[in-house]
Structure formats: C-alpha cells, structure tokens
Amino acid sequence: MQTPKPPDHLRSSLETTDTASVGLPLRLNKVVLVIDLVESVRLMAANEARVVEAWRQFLAHVDHTLLPRLPGRIVKSLGDGLLAEFDNASHALALALAAHRYMHRTHEHLPPGERLQLRAGLHATHLYEEARDVFGSGVNLAARVAGLAQPGQTVVTAEVRDLIVDGLDAELEDMGECYLKHWPEPVRTWRAWAAGTSGQGRVPQAPVLPPEDLRPTIAVVPFTSRSTSPEYEVVGDIIADGVINQMSRTGLMRVISRLSTTAFRGRADLPTISAQLSAGFVLSGSYSVLGDRVIITAELAEVRRQDVIWTDRLVGPLEDLLQLQSQLIAALADASSQALIQSTVQRAQVLPVPQLESHALLLGGINLMHRSTVRDLDRSRELLEAVCERHGRVATPWAWVAKWHILNVVQGRSGDAATEFRTAIDIADRALDLEPTSSLALAIKGHVQCHLGTRLDESRELLLQATEINPNDHTAWLYAGFWSTMWGNPVDAVRESEKALELSPLDPQRFFIEMLVAHSYLHAHQLDKAIAMCKQSLRRNRYYLGSIRALITAQVESGDMVAARESCSLLQSLQPDLTITRFLQYGDKSDLRRRAAAALAMAGVPQ
Numbered sequence: 001m002q003t004p005k006p007p008d009h010l011r012s013s014l015e016t017t018d019t020a021s022v023g024l025p026l027r028l029n030k031v032v033l034v035i036d037l038v039e040s041v042r043l044m045a046a047n048e049a050r051v052v053e054a055w056r057q058f059l060a061h062v063d064h065t066l067l068p069r070l071p072g073r074i075v076k077s078l079g080d081g082l083l084a085e086f087d088n089a090s091h092a093l094a095l096a097l098a099a100h101r102y103m104h105r106t107h108e109h110l111p112p113g114e115r116l117q118l119r120a121g122l123h124a125t126h127l128y129e130e131a132r133d134v135f136g137s138g139v140n141l142a143a144r145v146a147g148l149a150q151p152g153q154t155v156v157t158a159e160v161r162d163l164i165v166d167g168l169d170a171e172l173e174d175m176g177e178c179y180l181k182h183w184p185e186p187v188r189t190w191r192a193w194a195a196g197t198s199g200q201g202r203v204p205q206a207p208v209l210p211p212e213d214l215r216p217t218i219a220v221v222p223f224t225s226r227s228t229s230p231e232y233e234v235v236g237d238i239i240a241d242g243v244i245n246q247m248s249r250t251g252l253m254r255v256i257s258r259l260s261t262t263a264f265r266g267r268a269d270l271p272t273i274s275a276q277l278s279a280g281f282v283l284s285g286s287y288s289v290l291g292d293r294v295i296i297t298a299e300l301a302e303v304r305r306q307d308v309i310w311t312d313r314l315v316g317p318l319e320d321l322l323q324l325q326s327q328l329i330a331a332l333a334d335a336s337s338q339a340l341i342q343s344t345v346q347r348a349q350v351l352p353v354p355q356l357e358s359h360a361l362l363l364g365g366i367n368l369m370h371r372s373t374v375r376d377l378d379r380s381r382e383l384l385e386a387v388c389e390r391h392g393r394v395a396t397p398w399a400w401v402a403k404w405h406i407l408n409v410v411q412g413r414s415g416d417a418a419t420e421f422r423t424a425i426d427i428a429d430r431a432l433d434l435e436p437t438s439s440l441a442l443a444i445k446g447h448v449q450c451h452l453g454t455r456l457d458e459s460r461e462l463l464l465q466a467t468e469i470n471p472n473d474h475t476a477w478l479y480a481g482f483w484s485t486m487w488g489n490p491v492d493a494v495r496e497s498e499k500a501l502e503l504s505p506l507d508p509q510r511f512f513i514e515m516l517v518a519h520s521y522l523h524a525h526q527l528d529k530a531i532a533m534c535k536q537s538l539r540r541n542r543y544y545l546g547s548i549r550a551l552i553t554a555q556v557e558s559g560d561m562v563a564a565r566e567s568c569s570l571l572q573s574l575q576p577d578l579t580i581t582r583f584l585q586y587g588d589k590s591d592l593r594r595r596a597a598a599a600l601a602m603a604g605v606p607q
Contacts, residue, residue, distance in 0.1 A: 031092040031124045031160060032134070032142040033072070033084045035099060038117045038151045040080035046114070054106070054116055055079065061102055062095070070095045075134050083143075085134055089124060089163035093170055096120040096154045097194050104152065121146025122192075124159035144180045145189060158188040165264075168276065171195055214387065214396060216344060216359040217254040219279035220244050222265040223296065226288040235287055236265065238321050239296065242329035243283065247337055249503055251473065252363065274303040280359065283336050294318045296328065300336045302343065310339030341367060349379060353386045361387045362397060369404050370509045370541075377413065380404060395435035402427040402444045406451065409586070410546055412575045417451075417586040424448045439470035447479040453589045456487055474503035474513070482516050486590045490524035511540035515547040522553055523592050530554040543574055549596060556599035568603035580607045 037043070043051045059077055067074070072086035072095060086092035099118055107115040123145055125138020141157065149155045155175065156164070166172045170192040177186035220243050223236035240258050248255045256277050264273050264284075273282050285298035299311040312335055316328040341363060348356055348364025356364070365383035368376040381404055387397035405414075405424035414420045428445035431438055446462030449455050463483055466476035481497030484490075497520035504513055514537035521530035534551035537544060548571045555564035572578065580597050583605070588594065601607065 028127060028129055029124070030127050030129070030134070031086040031089045031122060031163070032127065032139050033086065033092045033096055033120060033122050034142045034146040035082050035084075035096065035118050035120045036146050037080040038119055043114075043116065044080070051116070052079070057106075058099070058102065058116075062099065066095050066098050070098070076132070083134070083139070085127070085129070089122070089160050090165075090169045092122055093154070093156065093160070093164055093192060096122065097170065097192070100152055100154070101194070117151035119146055119149035119151060120154040121149060122154065122156045122160045124157070124163060141180070141183065141187070144183065145187065148175070148178055148180075148189060149191075154192045155189050156192050158190075161188075161190050164192075167195060168272070169195070214358045214362045214391065214394065215252060215254045216281060216340065216363060217256065217277075217279045218247065218281040218283060218340065219256045219261045219264070219273055219277050220247070220258065221261050221273070221282060221284040222258065223285045223287050223298070224265060226286050232289045235289065235294065235318075235321065237262070239285075239287065239329065239332070242321070242326055243333045243336070246330060246333035249472065249474075251475075251504075252341065252366070253337070270301055270303045270306050279303060280357075281340055289318060292318050294321065294328070296332065298332055298336065300339050309343045310336060312336075348383055353382065356383075356386075358387055358390055361390075362400070365397075365404075366400055367509070369400075369407050370512055370544075374413070377404075377408065377411065393434055395431040395438045395441055398427055398431035398434065399438060399441040399444050402431065402441070402448070406444070406448060409451070412545060412578060412582075421448050421452050421586065437469055439466040439473040439476050442466040442469070443473065443476040443479045447482065450479065450483045450486055451586055453487075453586070456483075459483060460488075472503055474500040477503060478513055478516055481520050485516070485520045485523045486592060490520070493520035493523045494526075496520075511537040511544055511547065514540070515544060515550060518547065518550045518554070519592065522550060522557075522595070525557075527554045527558040531558065545571065545575055548574070549600065552603050553596045553599040556602050557595070561602070564599070564603040568600070568605060571600075572605070578605055580605055 037051075037055065040051070059074075059082070062074065062082075070086075070091040071088070072084050072091060075083045075085055077083075084092070084095070086095075099120065103116050103118050107117075121142050121144070123138050123142040125136060125141070127134045127136035127139055129135075145155050145157055154170075156172075161172065164170065164172075171194070173191040173193070175189045175191055178189050179186050220240050222240040225233055225236055237258070240261065244255050244258055247253055256279060260277055264276075270282055273279055280303055282301050282303060283298065284301075285296060287297070288295045293315060294317070296314045297311075298314070299308050301308050312332075314328055314332060320326050320328050344360050344363045345367045348360050349368070351360075353361065361383045365380045365387065368380035368383070371377070371380075381401070384397055384401045384404060387394075388401060391397060402424040405420050405427065408414050409417045409420050425445060425448050428441050428448065431441035432445065435441065442462050443466040446459045446466065449459035449462070460480075460483055463476060463480040466473060467480055470476060477496050478500035481493055481495075481500055484493035484496055497517040501513055501517050504510060514533050518530045518533035518537065521527075521533060531551060531554045534547050534554065537547040538551070541547070548567055552564050552567045552571065555561075555567060578600075580601050583600060584593065584597050588597075
C-alpha cells in the first residue's frame with residue numbers, strides 16, 4: 001500500500017517531545033482523533049472566504065452540538081484540520097462519523113468539485129498532555145492513519161478496534177497491515193462506517209430466545225473504573241465474571257455471558273443493550289481503588305420501564321475479589337438477584353395476569369408457592385396455570401405446577417394427600433411428554449413417588465437420571481438427597497443434599513433447601529447440625545412448616561423438651577388441625593417419618 005503523506009499543517013505540531021527532558025506533563029491513556037479537510041489547498045485557492053466560513057461553522061457545530069454529548073477536547077485547529085482527545089473510543093469514533101455526516105449534509109447541494117469533505121484517523125495511546133497541546137508518538141501515528149482514509153472515510157488502528165463494537169459503534173472493514181512513512185513496523189488498520197450504511201454487514205439483531213426459556217434475562221456489564229491507574233482496569237471484569245458465575249448457578253435467571261456484555265462497558269444505553277442482548281435487566285456500576293480497599297457502586301435497572309430497581313455501595317479489601325469465595329462478589333450477586341426476584345414477584349402479586357410477562361408469571365409462581373399463606377399459594381397456582389395456557393408446549397411451567405401440588409400437601413392444605421400426589425405425577429408426565437430430558441420434570445416426578453413410598457426403585461432412577469442430564473441442577477440433587485433421607489443410607493443423603501446447597505447459593509427458596517438438608521442430618525443422627533440448619537432455614541422463613549417439624553424432631557431426640565414444646569406451640573398455631581394420623585397419611589413406611597411422628601407426639605401433637 002502506498003505510504004500517505006500526513007497533513008502538512010499538522011506535521012510539525014505532532015512531533016514527539018524529548019522524553020529525557022525535565023518536567024514532562026502528565027502521561028495519560030487517551031484516544032486521539034485527527035480530522036483533515038481533503039484538498040484544502042485547492043479549495044482555499046478557489047474560494048478562500050467560503051472555505052474559511054464553512055470551517056468556522058463546522059468547528060462551532062463540533063463545539064456546541066457534538067462535544068456536549070460526546071465528551072472530548074479539541075486540542076488545536078489550524079484552519080483545515082483539527083486534533084482532539086477523548087477518554088472513550090466510542091465517543092471519539094461517534095464524533096468522527098458525525099463530522100462526516102455534517103459535512104455531507106451541509107455541502108451536498110454544491111457541485112462535486114466544490115464540496116468540503118473530511119478524512120479522519122483514530123488511535124488509542126499513551127500521551128503527554130498540557131492545557132494547549134498533547135505530545136507523543138501515538139499522536140503522530142493518528143495523523144498518519146488519517147492519511148490512509150479516502151474522502152468521507154474514517155480509519156482506526158487495532159488499539160481503537162479493540163475498544164469499540166463492530167455493528168454497534170460502527171461497521172468495520174479490515175484494511176490489513178499498512179506501511180506508514182517513518183513508522184518502524186506495519187500498522188493494522190480498519191475502515192469504520194456508520195452502522196448499517198457500509199453494505200459490508202448489518203447491525204446484529206437481538207438473539208431470538210428459544211420458546212422454552214421463560215426465565216428473566218440479565219446482562220451484567222463490566223464495571224467501570226473511577227481510578228486513573230491502568231493496573232486496576234481489570235477489576236471491573238473480575239467483578240462481572242464473579243457475579244455472572246454466581247447468578248448462573250441459581251437456574252432462575254438467564255445470565256448473558258460476559259463475552260457478549262463486555263462491549264457495553266461504560267454504556268448506560270438500556271434500550272441498546274436490550275435490543276442487542278434481549279436483556280430485561282441490566283446490572284452495571286463503577287469502582288474505585290483506595291490503597292488496599294475497593295469501593296463498588298452498583299445498580300440494577302429494569303429495561304422495559306427504564307427504572308433503577310436497586311442500588312448499593314459495597315466496600316472491602318481489594319484482595320477479596322481474587323479469592324475463590326469472594327465475600328464482596330457473593331454479597332453483590334445475592335443482593336442484586338434478590339432485588340430482581342423481589343421486583344418481579346411484587347409485580348406478579350398486584351398486576352392482572354394479562355399484563356404480566358411470561359417470565360414474571362413463572363418467577364412469581366415459583367416464589368409464591370413456597371410461602372406459607374393460603375393467598376400466596378392460590379396466587380402461585382393462578383400464575384403457573386396462566387404460563388401453561390400461554391406456552392402449552394413448554395415443559396417447565398407444567399413441572400412447576402406438579403411441584404405446587406407436592407407443596408400443597410407438605411403445607412398441610414390437602415385433605416387427600418395420596419390423590420393429590422397422583423395428580424402431581426400426571427402433570428409431571430405431561431411435562432415429560434413435552435420434553436423427555438427435562439431434569440426438572442424428572443426430578444419432580446421422582447420426588448412425588450418418593451413421598452408416596454411406591455415404586456421406589458423407579459423413583460430413584462428418575463432422580464439419578466435428572467442429575468446425570470444436568471449435573472448443575474440443584475433441584476435434582478436436592479430431591480435425590482431427600483430420597484436417600486427417606487429410603488436410602490445417610491451417607492448418600494448428606495452428600496446429595498449438601499451438593500444441592502452448594503449449587504444454590506442465591507436461591508430465593510434457600511430456606512426450603514436448608515429444610516431438606518436438615519432432614520438428611522436427622523437421618524444421619526447429626527442432631528446438632530440438624531438443629532442449626534433448621535434455625536437457619538427459619539431465619540429466612542419463620543413459618544415454614546417442614547422446617548419447624550424437623551426442628552421439633554431434632555430437639556426431642558437431643559433431649560431438649562422445653563425447646564421442642566415451644567416449637568410445637570408455634571407449629572400448632574400455624575397448623576391447628578395437625579394430628580399424628582394426618583401426618584402419617586403418606587410416607588408412613590419411612591423410618592425417618594415414623595421418628596418424626598413419635599417426636600411430634602412427645603412434643604404435644606395429638607394422635
């Protein structure tokens with residue numbers, strides 16, 4: 001490729017300073033933009049006054065219209081070119097493209113030979129900055145790259161290419177390696193066109209989600225640094241990676257990969273993020289490093305309403321972010337996940353069903369079924385059945401309806417447990433007809449049969465199949481652990497239950513998981529651990545009947561009858577019609593259930 005000649009008026013001003021001199025100005029990371037007026041000498045000779053006035057109007061447009069929304073600084077203008085610096089590559093590129101549009105719009109009515117056109121070059125570099133000038137070899141490179149551009153074109157270096165998003169900031173055309181005069185090695189460059197106008201590709205459309213994925217979708221954007229030290233720039237990626245990893249383990253949300261969200265670092269354009277990533281929620285924020293401490297400011301926004309639904313500020317040791325079990329990342333992931341779920345569930349409780357998105361129906365139904373009030377259980381069934389009506393060919397909502405019937409029995413609301421369990425099996429079978437490999441449906445069907453105490457070998461096989469299909473499905477591990485608790489050996493019970501607990505650090509129904517883990521400890525006669533786990537579960541939901549019954553059993557068997565009777569009083573206030581006969585209407589062949597019945601009787605539950 002022929003080596004271009006840099007603009008004459010900029011050549012002298014772009015020479016680098018002597019780095020050995022004393023009192024160098026501040027060295028900063030910047031994006032340098034050089035804009036040159038094409039054929040300025042010929043145009044000036046033909047009509048100097050017109051060109052000067054056009055250039056003055058162009059500078060005024062840059063100053064008063066473009067820079068207020070694309071923050072940057074014009075370092076200098078010499079009548080037919082300008083040099084500007086930016087902190088943000090996308091802002092610098094947007095200004096270059098907007099400058100081309102302005103010149104085209106302003107002069108398109110003139111004959112071709114009289115039109116003013118620009119060429120632009122961008123490079124990201126370290127430079128030395130003063131109030132009236134900037135210095136450095138990277139500044140000189142930006143000017144030489146501008147010389148590669150044809151009239152109306154913008155050329156960027158690889159350093160800028162890495163900071164912008166192809167298809168969002170612009171459409172890019174690879175120019176390969178170019179050899180520039182007085183530059184020691186070839187420079188990789190790209191032409192940048194306004195998105196959607198180059199004909200070389202189109203703006204990527206939002207991905208189409210598979211119809212079976214009814215979960216809310218969240219994009220975690222890498223956090224931006226408020227520090228000037230480049231060594232801390234990676235911290236934002238570490239935060240995002242950790243939060244994405246934690247959130248992905250819940251299974252209740254679709255979490256977009258950071259490979260996709262990195263492009264939106266520092267961007268607060270919620271509609272664009274939603275359009276590109278199909279995200280209903282966006283978690284973003286910033287951080288500052290002060291000595292060995294990091295200060296993280298985070299906010300969670302709902303895209304549809306463009307509302308911030310949660311914000312928080314966390315402070316902790318910088319070193320904590322590098323730990324396998326980072327407390328800062330765990331706290332951030334937990335708080336933002338709970339805020340997303342709480343916001344969705346609140347809407348599901350108050351808005352009419354037709355006004356709710358499918359993900360709100362599903363998430364609301366799942367959460368409300370685990371609450372203790374009749375109103376919440378009834379609303380849960382209404383929401384889940386509405387999802388089934390909308391998405392009749394999707395297995396997931398049917399599986400959760402089957403789970404609803406199980407909890408309706410466990411919560412003591414069913415007058416005929418055996419019949420309701422068989423209803424749950426029928427609904428789980430319907431889900432499996434739609435999706436034979438649904439780990440959720442397999443686990444729930446196996447769980448129902450476990451409660452009934454019938455076809456136990458088939459029940460165990462279903463649960464193990466669910467864990468094999470999806471080894472990260474905490475529900476499958478939880479119900480496998482419950483099967484071992486009811487019918488198997490205590491070693492498997494504890495191992496499988498603790499595996500479920502490990503896989504669900506942010507689950508909003510963690511109290512339910514802890515309740516079943518407590519039962520595995522009971523089966524293993526680890527009474528102190530069972531009591532501690534029950535109390536932990538009850539701290540999250542003090543009225544959950546399964547946790548109270550397990551606590552009474554452990555307290556009686558450990559000899560603490562005073563505490564057992566106090567717990568029994570709470571149980572009877574919540575379930576006044578409970579009797580031992582009713583408690584044993586299912587699962588009476590299980591040794592653990594008979595132990596629990598004996599403990600309940602000793603604590604005061606009537607036969």
